[in-house]
Amino acid sequence: EPEVTQTPSHQVTQMGQEVILRCVPISNHLYFYWYRQILGQKVEFLVSFYNNEISEKSEIFDDQFSVERPDGSNFTLKIRSTKLEDSAMYFCASLLSGGTQYFGPGTRLLVL
């Protein structure tokens, strides 16, 4: 069964460093999402992406964040200058149609 994959599974970085989180959505899906889950809290929407552009973003998704689909398979989330409060589990999701988003296993980001 096709699945969403994410790399790396864990990343530790120093405050102020740039990180790129990578996702490979399900191959025929058209819509792509990033969510995050701070430890012990609920899952929060960051951004959605369709037809090579951002379709919606939350107030969390400020100028420090960017997304890209550099080729036909990868979908990346870049955090330009990480802060301590960016420490969280980041989930990628993809959707073909009909409402069901399929989630990847997540990348646990720790900012020191």
Added chain:
Amino acid sequence: AQSVTQLGSHVSVSEGALVLLRCNYSSSVPPYLFWYVQYPNQGLQLLLKYTTGATLVKGINGFEAEFKKSETSFHLTKPSAHMSDAAEYFCAVSEHTGTASKLTFGTGTRLQVTL
């Protein structure tokens, strides 16, 4: 704007007992409703969803949920809990607008199953 309220951050049941996890939503348009399960240190797995049609939906692992528009609820049930059901359960809503809108999640309910 859409929102989800999950009553009870922790629920404990005995093995074999009924599981009832509560979810209420608000949405300005007809909603799509979802339950996801998260096992420790894992991602989110879809349990079941409601989009249109039959209001009682069945999912994996014996779970089901009923959409009640008048009560704006989508409670999750399972007749008999199993130890392997111990996990965190998230209710989510997206707006049925014809485009693929974001999911808004509740705060989650941690289900504990005891012997």
